[in-house]
Amino acid sequence: KFSSAIGDTHNYSNIVYYGVGWRPDKKLIEKGNIIFGKEIGDILVKAIRGAANRVMISSPWIGRGYAEMLVEKALEGVVVRVVTSDRDDNEGRFLATIAEHYREEELKKAEEAVEELKHRERAAKSAMRRNIALTAIATVLAVVASIRFAVYAHYLYVLAGSLTSLSIFFYFAGKRRIKIIGEKLAEAEANFKMVKESVMADREKIKRNLSVLIAPKDVAFVHAKLYIVDGRAWIGSPNLTWSGMHENYEVLVEVDVNDAEEVFTELWNMVKQLRL
Structure with missing residues (x-):
């Protein structure tokens, strides 16, 4: 029982979780559409970098390097839509005004x-x-x-x-x-x-290809993580940050792209209303 482990100093490093197949030296575990582990960026970042038509992302935190990657995709002609937060520690906030200050x-x-x-x-x-x-x-x-x-x-x-x-x-x-x-x-x-x-x-x-909505922190905190790239879509726990993509143990689930697009559209419209 979990309660019996409180204060227990025993070494449990030899435990193997057979149900999931997790090992400390294994980066990602895939079970059907569910992906778990570190280096989620091997999937998401690779997909975003290779996007040919569209990228739609909801992530409350976006690292500066990843924000710059999204700008690069917009410059390549890819349609990019982003929902993110107005948190002070969110480096991705600058995406909202990047068109005015780029270079x-x-x-x-x-x-x-x-x-x-x-x-x-x-x-x-x-x-x-x-x-x-x-x-x-x-x-x-x-x-x-x-x-x-x-x-x-x-x-x-x-x-x-x-x-x-x-x-x-x-x-x-x-x-x-x-x-x-x-x-x-x-x-x-x-x-x-x-x-x-x-x-x-x-x-x-x-201006033509990048659209960004910043959810005002004094009204609501949009914590949803949703990634749509061309014909594929994922939901899960990772933020589009270095820790989320490469350091944390995260869960990612591939979902139907049409359903994901509908949800993203609803989210987009909701954040628009929050900003009024």
Whole structure:
């Protein structure tokens, strides 16, 4: 009896559960449509990765890596529908707004590269104008001084000539620097345009193929775990998280896909109502 085992310190590691056939070294046990054990992800994740048409999932917790996998499927053209929770520790919540922020950092870096080069181009032009203006003023002052101080006229003319040469140097050096920066800027602008077009196209794909409903935690906690992938469906205990897919001992049952789709539709509509 279970009550007799309370406080018992005996080692039961030699017990074999013949009815189920479970062993600590065996990852999965299959009995008809029922699957039990660790590494449930060998079935579910493999199915999701290979989805060609649709993925419909209800899981209160979704790990970030698995959420990203669902986004990848949406980008491939697979229709993805997800019901998940608004729990603070649910990394999958970001799926609801991913279409607005997808590849945001990449786009931001490309834009920042353009702005940085524009700043450098403006600074280079300003420096060139400033250097030329200063040497021109110094040249004029040297010429004026040569007239007033005739005894130093020779040296002042040499100085004026040197300053003129320096001014010419500043001009051509500045022009060369501006040209180099301009070429880099053109490349950066072309890259930004390409990245932006790519990002916008990906965001449109996500908007078109990925639908997510977040069950508000202050109204209800949807604890159902349901997985539909193309023509197959499963219900069970695992969340779409690393622990649920690979570490915990979970139970998974394959069910009729049509029945599962009806249940998912009912769940979807119910969560929609909860959000009103």
